[in-house]
Amino acid sequence: MEHNYPPTMxxxxxxxxxxxxxxxxxxxxxxxxxxxxxxQLSYMDKIKVQVNIxxxxxxxxxxKDKYLLSDQNLKINVQLFKEILSEVCKAIKExxxxxxxxxxxxxxxxxxxxxxxxxxxxxxxxxxxxxLEDYVAKEEIDKAVGLDSEVISFAIxxxxxPFYSLYMKEVRGITDFTLWRQSYCPxxxxxxxxxxxxxxxxxxxxxxxxxxxxxxxPRLECPYCENKDHKKLRFFYVPGDKARQVHVCEECNKYLKxxxxxxxxxxxxxxVEVIATTYLDVLAEREGYRxxxxxxxxx
Amino acid sequence: xxxSRRNFLKLSGLAALTGTLASKLGCAPDDPPPEDxxxxxxxxxxxxxxxxxxxxxxxxxxxxxxxxCGVLCYVxxxxxxxxxxxxxxxxxxxxxxxxxxxxxxxxxxxxxxxxAVVSPQRLTKVLYRAPKATDWEEKDWxxxxxxIARRVKDTRDEHFKETNDAGETVNxxxxxxxxxxxxxxxxxxxxxRKFVAATGIVNNDHCARL
Numbered sequence: 376m377e378h379n380y381p382p383t384m385x386x387x388x389x390x391x392x393x394x395x396x397x398x399x400x401x402x403x404x405x406x407x408x409x410x411x412x413x414x415q416l417s418y419m420d421k422i423k424v425q426v427n428i429x430x431x432x433x434x435x436x437x438x439k440d441k442y443l444l445s446d447q448n449l450k451i452n453v454q455l456f457k458e459i460l461s462e463v464c465k466a467i468k469e470x471x472x473x474x475x476x477x478x479x480x481x482x483x484x485x486x487x488x489x490x491x492x493x494x495x496x497x498x499x500x501x502x503x504x505x506x507l508e509d510y511v512a513k514e515e516i517d518k519a520v521g522l523d524s525e526v527i528s529f530a531i532x533x534x535x536x537p538f539y540s541l542y543m544k545e546v547r548g549i550t551d552f553t554l555w556r557q558s559y560c561p562x563x564x565x566x567x568x569x570x571x572x573x574x575x576x577x578x579x580x581x582x583x584x585x586x587x588x589x590x591x592x593p594r595l596e597c598p599y600c601e602n603k604d605h606k607k608l609r610f611f612y613v614p615g616d617k618a619r620q621v622h623v624c625e626e627c628n629k630y631l632k633x634x635x636x637x638x639x640x641x642x643x644x645x646x647v648e649v650i651a652t653t654y655l656d657v658l659a660e661r662e663g664y665r666x667x668x669x670x671x672x673x674x
Numbered sequence: 675x676x677x678s679r680r681n682f683l684k685l686s687g688l689a690a691l692t693g694t695l696a697s698k699l700g701c702a703p704d705d706p707p708p709e710d711x712x713x714x715x716x717x718x719x720x721x722x723x724x725x726x727x728x729x730x731x732x733x734x735x736x737x738x739x740x741x742x743c744g745v746l747c748y749v750x751x752x753x754x755x756x757x758x759x760x761x762x763x764x765x766x767x768x769x770x771x772x773x774x775x776x777x778x779x780x781x782x783x784x785x786x787x788x789x790a791v792v793s794p795q796r797l798t799k800v801l802y803r804a805p806k807a808t809d810w811e812e813k814d815w816x817x818x819x820x821x822i823a824r825r826v827k828d829t830r831d832e833h834f835k836e837t838n839d840a841g842e843t844v845n846x847x848x849x850x851x852x853x854x855x856x857x858x859x860x861x862x863x864x865x866x867r868k869f870v871a872a873t874g875i876v877n878n879d880h881c882a883r884l
Contacts, residue, residue, distance in 0.1 A: 400703035403703075406701075407699065408688060467699060470701070471700045471701035473699075473701070474700045475698075525690070525694060526699065529691075565687075569689075573761075576759065576761045576767060577758045577759055578761035578762075578768060584689070593762045594746065594760070605730070605731060609731075610729055611727060611729070612729075613726055614727050649687065649689045650688055650689060653693070656693075657721045658721065658724055661722050662726065666685065
């Protein structure tokens, strides 16, 4: 499957500028995103990951609906992780000066000290967003560093993302995920919250927000409850923009934001779209649907 | 377009940046400034006030030829608004030929003003024309299925031959013919062929001879 992750900064800037022409309110949010992405891209060449698994073994995982990192070990270079975390926090603060000052000291927290960091990462590496936030609150890391648990968990995920993305790229060199048919990612297990309809054949391609793996899921089936009754699967859009859709399931009431590449006449960057289409999340909630994130991955 | 702070949701991944996290990081869009009587305020629309259109996706099979490609029909207010190839269909995998791609034009015709109207020739009910009759009658599906079954059974019983002219056992019915369909899947065609063999019908053909 064609997959162009990571994008270049020029591609991102081009896409972001198109969105800002329509809605300049998001300018600072996109600045934060671009700052984080620039840090992630600058570390891509320094990170080395190893995938010690054969195509046959991967197929075996997928046939059992098990994502790879559920028991494969991804060795994270803790020093690099710490550097990325520090740079990500700096980038956020730079783009959003109103962000708490304590953000700049997050990487100095007890959990990220040399003796603790490896154990901490092993523990949280497969957590979903909610699980990580709960863990941060339970261990009172938020109180210790003076930051909200959502901010801490976001910074950690953004710093882990380059490691997972590179691992995913290595795996993609071995297999193309065609055996995978779940709502959660075949590599890291995070639940997909956005998809595209590929222009070439109209297939629904889900994308993981953490490692950016892409896999195909049947169009007329709810990824979250496997409902196949097309009378209970609908979509809505804002009139005038049919390329950005929200596919809903009347059975489980979950929704999936979807970009129709044929209507849009290009393959857009889903990371940018997921930010630009927040109004669709608001509308989905107004219409009585729930975010897919309310179901945790099988961690 | 504006996302009001009261609408902030708890989202994950990068989407979190636009939800509750935005206010925690100080990058949430500012609330609109107070109206300055000397300046025309910039119009803003709250996202939650947007109107949305719902659409359904209905799976179908192209009716043009024997290949039987899968089609997705998009339906709004009970009318087809566009069609696409079905990417999950095992035969066509999302592709359609030029005729299939224009399938929507079988559904509509154009009035004198050039408006698309649903074709009145489109059959939506069972129609029956009795032998030698000139007019069609509307019937329901239960009647039609029972009638077809009864006539097949009667014809088969009346014309079933256990032996041929030479006295050899043949157990066949030559008075009926069955034509299969490319719109059926492998399992359906298997059942169809089983039925034909079990009833002794020997005139059996298929349209997918492209």
